[in-house]
Amino acid sequence: MAHDHSHGHPHDHGHGHQPHPFQPDLEETPLTHYQVMTQAVGDLLIDKGVFSAEELRAMLEAIDAKSPAAGARMVARAWVDDGFKARMLADVNAAAGELGIDAGGIPIRAVENTEGVHNVIVCTLCSCYPRLLIGLPPDWYKSRSYRSRTVREPRAVLAEFGTVLPEDVEVRVHDSTADLRYMVLPARPDGTEGWDEAALAGLVTRDCMIGVTLPKSPAA
């Protein structure tokens, strides 16, 4: 799959075609055809009033504000509070609201790892991912290899991430094909008795919410 190696970035035209201050590091790099397209399309949509420059700026900030930390907070709360866990398993979006997290309007479902079941999330058809809770997905999640192989040989893919599961555990792969997005609610690691939520959240990585790894171990 092609990687993006571009380092230049187009101007953010707030008010038409005014010249911008010279930014030597960025403006020495040529723009690609699609970067030019991106700039032009955004500018035209602003000029036509489809959205405003301010709305675009606010959306960029909103994208930057999302990170796996929001999911980690929810997992940590679920580990210490059975009632919250039940509500999270029933409706992630509503449960997120209890913590002041806006998980957006697309329904997100949490699938729980147990002693007998290990869950893994994939979108074979494109790149569906709970972006509005935990931010943008890593490149590998969107790669041909991950999308092709995770449904076919999940244990081999997990092994590449260093995750080896016992033969008697059920590996359950969820292909996000429709209107729901999925995240894994991993199992609480042993040796964390009495830990506070912040410390627990520190064990919850993005990758364990995708299901390719387990949470960090307290010993690590």
Add this chain to the structure above:
Amino acid sequence: MSARFAVGETVTVRVAFPPGHVRTPFFVRGKTGRVTEVLGPYRNPEELAYGRSGEPALPLYRVIFDTADLWDDYQGAAQDTTVVDIYENWLEAP
């Protein structure tokens, strides 16, 4: 919402290979699984993809498959499963 299938029911994915925007993956066509959840209704993505309304909205089913049933030479464990969200128009009684 009137759903054709219920939780626990065995369903088979319709065998058809049209062009167009289809959200039922190739690898489950013709395969048989079990409904674990009935969701929706949701507007039909095959129609939304062309700027149409996608209505009437369709029930959406979480269908669980034995992964070993999906591949001739599955190398994992016998109890491994795969869950796919499938719109009602792609499911039939076995």
Add this chain to the structure above:
Amino acid sequence: MSNERSEDGLLRRHHDMGGLPAGPVERNEHDYAPWEKRVDAILRLLADPKRGVLTVDELRRGIEELGPGAYDEMSYYERWIASVTNNLLEKGVITVDELGRRMAEVSAAWPAGTAEKS
């Protein structure tokens, strides 16, 4: 329409890749460039129900129609902006004429010019 034939002669579209053979998962991660986030932001704004210009379904369908070469020749957000733009042209939100003129202005205004690569 971008199609592939499976060995049984059944139609498998190129984006429908679950189960196809592939190499190891390369653990690539890159910080998203500003232009990439701009593409994502544009799509989210257009797809917001209060504007309803474009749906995620139309975005996906547009990507699927780029052709099988798109996965080898284009990066993820290049596919997105190509699809968004094609959809906007089809819907008449923007015209080819005005897009071409604006793109030419953007290119001309950029000190380093444009790259030869698509």
